[in-house]
Amino acid sequence: MAGKRRAGRRPGHQPTRELILAAAREAFARRGYDATSVREIAAAADVDPALVHHYFGTKEKLFLETVSIPFDPRQYIHLVVEGPREELAERLLTTALGVWDSPSGLAAGALLRGSLTHQTGSELLREFLLKRALEPLCGAIEPDPVLAKWRMNLVATQLMGLAMMRYVLAMEPLASASPEQIVDAIGPNLQRYLTGDLHGA
Amino acid sequence: MAGKRRAGRRPGHQPTRELILAAAREAFARRGYDATSVREIAAAADVDPALVHHYFGTKEKLFLETVSIPFDPRQYIHLVVEGPREELAERLLTTALGVWDSPSGLAAGALLRGSLTHQTGSELLREFLLKRALEPLCGAIEPDPVLAKWRMNLVATQLMGLAMMRYVLAMEPLASASPEQIVDAIGPNLQRYLTGDLHGA
Known part of the structure; x- marks a missing residue:
C-alpha cells in the first residue's frame, strides 16, 4: 500500500486542491451536507466553481473526500x-x-x-x-x-x-x-x- | 386533571392532543427538528397553531413529548x-x-x-x-x-x-x-x- 501512487495529481496543484478541501470541510461541518452548495464552497475558497468540479467531480465525491481526510x-x-x-x-x-x-x-x-x-x-x-x-x-x-x-x-x-x-x-x-x-x-x-x-x- | 374544568381541556379534547402528537412525530421524523414549524404541525393536524401551544407550550416541549412517547x-x-x-x-x-x-x-x-x-x-x-x-x-x-x-x-x-x-x-x-x-x-x-x-x- 505504501508504494501506491495517486494518479493525476501534479504537485503544483496541491495548494488549490487543499484550499477547496479545507473550505468544504468547514462548510459541511458547520451547515451539514444538504445545506451546503458547491458554489458556496468555491466562494469560501476564492476559486471558480468549475475548479471544484475539476478537482472533485460531484458534491458527493467532494464530501467523501472531506470525511476521508481526517480519518x-x-x-x-x-x-x-x-x-x-x-x-x-x-x-x-x-x-x-x-x-x-x-x-x-x-x-x-x-x-x-x-x-x-x-x-x-x-x-x-x-x-x-x-x-x-x-x-x-x-x-x-x-x-x-x-x-x-x-x-x-x-x-x-x-x-x-x-x-x-x-x-x-x-x-x-x-x-x-x-x-x-x-x-x-x-x-x-x-x-x-x-x-x-x-x-x- | 380530569376533574378540573379549564379552557380547552375537556375530556373530549384528548383526541386532539393525540392528533397533534401524531402529526408532530411524523413531521419531526421526516424533516428533522429544525426544519419543522409549529404552524406546519398544526396544519397537518388540522387545528389552530394556538391549540398546539396550549397543549404543549414550546416547540422544544412538543418535540420532547414526541420522542418520549415511543421510548x-x-x-x-x-x-x-x-x-x-x-x-x-x-x-x-x-x-x-x-x-x-x-x-x-x-x-x-x-x-x-x-x-x-x-x-x-x-x-x-x-x-x-x-x-x-x-x-x-x-x-x-x-x-x-x-x-x-x-x-x-x-x-x-x-x-x-x-x-x-x-x-x-x-x-x-x-x-x-x-x-x-x-x-x-x-x-x-x-x-x-x-x-x-x-x-x-
Whole structure:
C-alpha cells in the first residue's frame, strides 16, 4: 500500500486542491451536507466553481473526500493490525482517538452530525465505514467472511456510539476522559468484538 | 386533571392532543427538528397553531413529548431491573429492541437522525438519555455515583451505536438480525458495562 501512487495529481496543484478541501470541510461541518452548495464552497475558497468540479467531480465525491481526510483509515490499518493480537482493541482505540482528537479530526463530530442529516450523507458514511475503514480491518484479522462481517458491524456499533457520545452529544465523563481511561473502559469490550467468542453470530 | 374544568381541556379534547402528537412525530421524523414549524404541525393536524401551544407550550416541549412517547423508558425500567443481576444486559437489550422494533418505535431511527440535525435536538436527546433513561437505570444498579455515571455513559455508547447501525445506517447483518442474535452478540459486552470491572474508571 505504501508504494501506491495517486494518479493525476501534479504537485503544483496541491495548494488549490487543499484550499477547496479545507473550505468544504468547514462548510459541511458547520451547515451539514444538504445545506451546503458547491458554489458556496468555491466562494469560501476564492476559486471558480468549475475548479471544484475539476478537482472533485460531484458534491458527493467532494464530501467523501472531506470525511476521508481526517480519518483516512487505510494508512492507520497497519498500526492496528501489527502487534500482539490480544492488544488489537487497545491499538484500534488509541489510533481512532488519536485521529479524532487531533486538529485534523476536530471537525469529526460536526461531520458525523452533518452526514446524518441527509440520506446521501448516511449512505456515504455507511460506505465509508464499510469499504474503507472496517472491512479491511476485520478482513485482516478474521478469516471467516461471515464472522468478519459480524465483527465489523459490532465494532462499528461501539466506535460509532463512542464518537456520538464523546463528540456529538459531549456526554460527561466520556467527553473529558483521557484516551487511557477510554481504553481501560471500552478496550475489553472492543477486543471481544474483534477476536472473542460471539456465541450464535 | 380530569376533574378540573379549564379552557380547552375537556375530556373530549384528548383526541386532539393525540392528533397533534401524531402529526408532530411524523413531521419531526421526516424533516428533522429544525426544519419543522409549529404552524406546519398544526396544519397537518388540522387545528389552530394556538391549540398546539396550549397543549404543549414550546416547540422544544412538543418535540420532547414526541420522542418520549415511543421510548418512554420509565415504564420499562422495572422490566430491566427486576430479575437475576447477571441477566441485566439481556433484559435491557430485549426491552430496548422490543420498543424500537414495535410500531410505536418505527420512527425511532428517523427521530434519532432528526434530533441530531440541530443543537437543540442534540441537547434534548442528551437530556432525555441522561435524565429519563439511563440515569434511573444505572442509579438503580450501581450504588457508587461516580461509577454509575461511567456505566451510564458506556451503556449509552453501546445502545446509541446499536441504534445508529441497525436503524439509521441499516448496516447488514445487524439491520436484519433477530433480537436473539443481537442479545448473543452484544449482551456480554453490555453486561460488563452494567455490572463488570471497568478497570481504571
